[in-house]
Amino acid sequence: MPSVSAAATQESSSIISGYCQQRSVSDGASFAQALAGAGENPAASGASERIAEFERWQRSYLTRGISEDHRRDVEASADTYRRVLGKAAAQGGYDDPQAFLQGLTKAELAAVQHIHCLADPIDPTGLDKEGALNLLYAPDQTRDIDRDGFQSVGKAKTWRFPPPDAPASVKRAWDAATAGMGEKDTLLLQGAFLGLTLPAATGQGSAYLGANADYAGLTRGILDAARREAVLAPAWQQASRAVEIGGLERFLAHLA
Incomplete structure (x- = not known):
């Protein structure tokens, strides 16, 4: 299911993705509690589930009326993004997404940027934990960890319907x-x-x-x-x- 966050967005802007900050989780313990409260255990899911979600999104997304430039970006970045998801599962990236992203190469960060249709290069040092974590999910699988009704993706504040925890x-x-x-x-x-x-x-x-x-x-x-x-x-x-x-x-x- 497409989200407005997959439409053209600026990574540095605060947006409603449907075409916006309330509280954030500030420390490791509270972040783990928020993940558990949201029913999440991403590390245990493993690389295969994350990659399968991405591939389902890619198949659906590329059939829609997107620009040729973005289509080329997604197709060219897909293999690198799969490798990033595999590394994240193997190296604890879902436990500490900010630290994991700081260890990625410029090419890997560029692939993540293109998959999530972010206009600006990703600066991992400036991300909150929800924004960092959601870069490691397919665009239609982002989480609302702090339950404010929006999903941080990089520095963007996005929104989609149905929301992530809809039945x-x-x-x-x-x-x-x-x-x-x-x-x-x-x-x-x-x-x-x-x-x-x-x-x-x-x-x-x-x-x-x-x-x-x-x-x-x-x-x-x-x-x-x-x-x-x-x-x-x-x-x-x-x-x-x-x-x-x-x-x-x-x-x-x-x-x-």
């Missing part, structure tokens, strides 16, 4: 609803859910949904609003509105 049934419904859609239309559909981040943007709450969120109820509300807005939309917006509404209807049907 598997929700992710399957999303995959079914977006099957055959291009990158542009999928990002448009994700954008329909950006309003869920407003509590965090306004300082009135968190963007974190949690595994028990009522995804069907949220989608019904967003669909109703999209239908009302479509009535008033100018003619040049009607095609994109139809794509959005159709995607929301399919997602809701698959959630049932």
